[in-house]
Amino acid sequence: MKLPNGPQISPLAQMVRWIANPMSFMETCAKSYGDIFTIRLDKNLPPLVMVSNPQALQQILTNDTKALEAPGDLNQVFESLVGKHSVFTLSGAEHQRQRQLLMPPFHGERMRNYSQVITDVTQKVISQYQIGKPFNIRSATQAITLRVIMQAVFGLHEGTRAEKLQQFLGELLEKASSRLLVALLYFPTLQRDFGPINFWGKHIRRQQEADQLIYEEIRERREQPHSSGTDILSLLMAARDEVGQPMTDEELRDELMTLLAAGHETTATALAWALYWIYKLPSVRQKLLQELDSLGDDPDPSIIFKLPYLNAVCSETLRIYPVGMLTFPRKVVRTPLSLGGYELEPGTVLLGSIYLTHQREDIYPEPKQFKPERFLERQFSAYEYLPFGGGARRCIGLAFAQLEMKLALAQILSSKELELVNKGEVRPKRRGLVTGPDRPIEMVVTSQRQVKSPILQTTTV
Ligand code: HEM
DSSP, rough: OOOOOOOOOOOOHHHHHHOOHHHHHHHHHHHHHTTEEOOOOOOOOOEEEEEHHHHHHHHHHHOOHHHHHHHHOGGGGGGHHHHSSSTOOOOOHHHHHHHHHHGGGGGGHHHHHHHHHHHHHHHHTTTTOOOOOOOOHHHHHHHHHHHHHHHHHOOOOHHHHHHHHHHHHHHHHHHHHHHHHHHHHHHHGOOOOTTTSSSSHHHHHHHHHHHHHHHHHHHHHHHHHOOOOOOOHHHHHOOOOOEEEEEEHHHHHHHHHHHHHHHHHHHHHHHHHHHHHHOOOOOHHHHHHHHHHHTTOOOOOHHHTOHHHHHHHHHHHHHHHHHHOOOOOOOSSSSSSTTTEEEETTOOEEEEEHHHHTTTTTTTTSSTTTOTHHHHOOOOOOOTTTTTGGGOOOOOHHHHHHHHHHHHHHOOOOOEEEEESSSSOEEEEETTEEEESSOOEEOOOEEESSSSSSSOOOOOO
C-alpha cells in the first residue's frame, strides 16, 4: 500500500517531536510534503495520514458513514479519563445513540438557560480581581468555564461536593496537560500504578476520588429523583434507549466526565486567547467596545450572540491557534478510498489537521496575523474553517462554547478596564491533548469601567 510521503526520521524521533511541539512538526512536514502526508509515531501504532486540503477534508468528513468510519477505539488515548462508555470512545451505532442522547441539552431553548449562568459566573469570578494586582488569565477563564459546565451538567456549582469535584477536576485536567502524561497516554504499556508517589498512580487516585463524587451524586439523584430537573444529568437519567432501558451508572459517569472535561478546558483556553488578542491589539479592543457600548442597558443575550465584530473576534481566535489542533481519527473501511491522488487501502487512519488548514496562505492571507476582519469580508466553507471538526464527530458543545465565549467576553469587557502585564508575543504549545499558550498570560485590572451598568444584569449566584 503506497501511503502519502512523510518524514524519514525514525518513529521514535517523530513521536518526540509530536509530543514536544506538534504544531511546528506539522508545519515542517507540510512544507516538505504538502497538504497530505504520513507520520509514524510507533511501530505498534498505525501510520497517520494528516490532511489539510479542504476538498480532501470535505471528502473525509462527509463520507463518515460510507468508505470511512470514525471508530472510538482509535480514541483510546482518552479512555483513562472518560472511560469506555464515553461518546469519545464508542463506535458505530452505539456512538450515534449516545450522541442522540447528549445533543438535546445543547440546542435551542435550553441554551437560553445557560446565558444567565455564564454572565453571573463571569461577573462573580472577575469581581474577585483587585485593581493593580496581576492575575493569570487562564486560571480566571478556567474558573469561569468549570463553574459554568458544573451548573449545566449538575445544576449546581456550589456546595461541598460540587466544590470538591471542581477542585479534583481542575487538578486532574491540569495534570493531563503535562507532556509526561501525554507520553504515558501514547505508550499504554507505561501506564502502571506503582502506588501513590508515582505520577500515573497519583493521576489514577485523583480520578478515583472524582469518580466517587460523581457516583455519589448519581446515587442521591436515583434515591430522590426530581423529574423536572433541566440539568444534563437529569435529562440523561430520564432518557431511555429503544428497548426502554435507562443508562447505567457507569455509562452516566463516563458521559458526565466527557462533558466536564471537553466542556471546560477547551473553552477556557479559547477565552484566554481571545483576551490576549483583544488587549494586545488596541484597535480590536476599541472596535469591540464600540459595538458593545452601542447596545444600551441590559441587552438580550441573543443580540450579543449575533454581534458581527464580536463573532469575528471569536472566530479569528479559534482560527489562528485552534484549541483542538486535529479532528478525531477517521479510518478507511470496506473499499479503497481515492484521496488527493492516493488510493488508500481499508485500515488507513486519517486525521484532519485543523491547525494546518487554518494556516493556509491561499485561504487566509498573512495567516500568522490576527485579523478578525477576514470573517466580515468573506465566508469560509465548513472545510476551510473547522475549529469544531465536522461530520459524524462534530463537536457537540459548539453552540455552547460560542455562547460562553461571547457572553463572558462581553461581560468582562464592559465591566473592567484591563491590561496585559507583558505585551510580548505568546505562542501556542501542546497542552495535554489540546493546545494552549506557551507561557502564563498575566493581566491586571486598571479600573472599573465607567459605563451605566455591566452589559448584562447579574443575579446572585
Ligand atoms: C472552544 C471550545 C471547543 C472546541 C475548540 C472544541 C473542539 C472539538 C473538536 C475539534 C472535536 C472533534 C470533532 C471531530 O473529530 O470532527 C470536538 C468533539 C467533541 N466536543 Fe468539543 N470543543 C469545544 C467545546 C466543547 C464543549 C463546551 C463541549 C460540551 C459541553 C464539547 C463536547 C465535545 C464532545 C462530546 C465531542 C465528541 C463528539 C463525538 O465524538 O461524537 N466541546 N470538540
